Amino acid sequence: xxxxxxxxxxxxxxxxxxxxxxxxxxxxxxxxxxxxxxxxxxxxxxxxxxxxxxxxxxxxxxxxxxxxxxxxxxxxxxxxxxxxxxxxxxxxxxxxxxxxxxxxxxxxxxxxxxxxxxxxxxxxxxxxxxxxxxxxxxxxxxxxxxxxxxxxxxxxxxxxxxxxxxxxxxxxxxxxxxxxxxxxxxxxxxxxxxxxxxxxxxxxxxxxxxxxxxxxxxxx
Amino acid sequence: xxxxxxxxxxxxxxxxxxxxxxxxxxxxxxxxxxxxxxxxxxxxxxxxxxxxxxxxxxxxxxxxxxxxxxxxxxxxxxxxxxxxxxxxxxxxxxxxxxxxxxxxxxxxxxxxxxxxxxxxxxxxxxxxxxxxxxxxxxxxxxxxxxxxxxxxxxxxxxxxxxxxxxxxxxxxxxxxxxxxxxxxxxxxxxxxxxxxxxxxxxxxxxxxxxxxxxxxxxxx
Numbered sequence: 001x002x003x004x005x006x007x008x009x010x011x012x013x014x015x016x017x018x019x020x021x022x023x024x025x026x027x028x029x030x031x032x033x034x035x036x037x038x039x040x041x042x043x044x045x046x047x048x049x050x051x052x053x054x055x056x057x058x059x060x061x062x063x064x065x066x067x068x069x070x071x072x073x074x075x076x077x078x079x080x081x082x083x084x085x086x087x088x089x090x091x092x093x094x095x096x097x098x099x100x101x102x103x104x105x106x107x108x109x110x111x112x113x114x115x116x117x118x119x120x121x122x123x124x125x126x127x128x129x130x131x132x133x134x135x136x137x138x139x140x141x142x143x144x145x146x147x148x149x150x151x152x153x154x155x156x157x158x159x160x161x162x163x164x165x166x167x168x169x170x171x172x173x174x175x176x177x178x179x180x181x182x183x184x185x186x187x188x189x190x191x192x193x194x195x196x197x198x199x200x201x202x203x204x205x206x207x208x209x210x211x212x213x214x215x216x217x218x219x220x
Numbered sequence: 221x222x223x224x225x226x227x228x229x230x231x232x233x234x235x236x237x238x239x240x241x242x243x244x245x246x247x248x249x250x251x252x253x254x255x256x257x258x259x260x261x262x263x264x265x266x267x268x269x270x271x272x273x274x275x276x277x278x279x280x281x282x283x284x285x286x287x288x289x290x291x292x293x294x295x296x297x298x299x300x301x302x303x304x305x306x307x308x309x310x311x312x313x314x315x316x317x318x319x320x321x322x323x324x325x326x327x328x329x330x331x332x333x334x335x336x337x338x339x340x341x342x343x344x345x346x347x348x349x350x351x352x353x354x355x356x357x358x359x360x361x362x363x364x365x366x367x368x369x370x371x372x373x374x375x376x377x378x379x380x381x382x383x384x385x386x387x388x389x390x391x392x393x394x395x396x397x398x399x400x401x402x403x404x405x406x407x408x409x410x411x412x413x414x415x416x417x418x419x420x421x422x423x424x425x426x427x428x429x430x431x432x433x434x435x436x437x438x439x440x
Contacts, residue, residue, distance in 0.1 A: 036311060036327070038309055045262065048307050048335075091258070093255055093256065102355045103369060188429065194416050198414055199413035199414070201413075
């Protein structure tokens, strides 16, 4: 697998190309850190965008690695997706850029956009692998502590794969980029860093919080 | 304006209808709290989803209120959007639901999905209003402290409006919903609440952090 992303007409950045990255490792890092993605499909000729949890397998069977999505077999977008083009977008907000002029206000972020045809995952082995990856995406190590899925649960779950071959990655970092004449003025400017943080765990029962959850809390 | 959302074939929830809200106030609350939305368009018959900042005007000129989006006039998706259908989706992550079985793992969230035709905003008055709302969406009160946009800045900026008439709102709250036989087992379960939090402000210059930024920090 190539370590770099080759732009296609879909993924070639048109704005702020200097913010782009061609490093596939940056793509995996954004997808791994994002807790949800926003999946776009075309339904009756119109766009539909829905939030979804996901997992990534850099060594998955699809070119460039595999993005896995899942959901209820009763979810129309998942039923419709296989064979069709989808777009999955991942956005990590890192801060608000407070500038001296309205026009220079911005956000610091890392984002990724993946374009591909959805493939329905039918093999029991790959479905099991994908569902474990999705649980472990949210809480690493969790799937090994859980009972196996029942046949009923598996029958109710649709799994979809998307190749990561065609993707773009973009990031903005740093302070405001005001015009020199604005910097000379008295208006304050700076960055408010933002991050997702965990609050106090709300146990559903007595007992010690397990290691997988405790380790995960350290990221937040 | 109706205080309730009337489902259409597009917005009728198909899964977990009990999580839906028909209260328009809930729609505005989700859109107001979200720092970015994910906008879907159809380009060459295929879905494209891009992150965007936004603002809402419940009393805007469009039925149900107005969602404003903006960007560079060089951004292809904004140039293409007017007259076409778009879907704007807002997702607030409130927690990770750690359950006893893989199948019962979930997320707590509030989300909104808006479907509408994009309208290009041409009037100078409405453009100015929308651009102020967008700055104030991120840092309330900020726009009043800034110089007016220059003609050059305005010429470089496209503003698009979407009616909020057709939208759905959904939320999940509370703990894991495991099957009774799983609750009897020893596996720990609970919720890890998540929220966006601000870190220490990074000033671009000396001087006192202004009131608008200080007030905003209290939300995070």
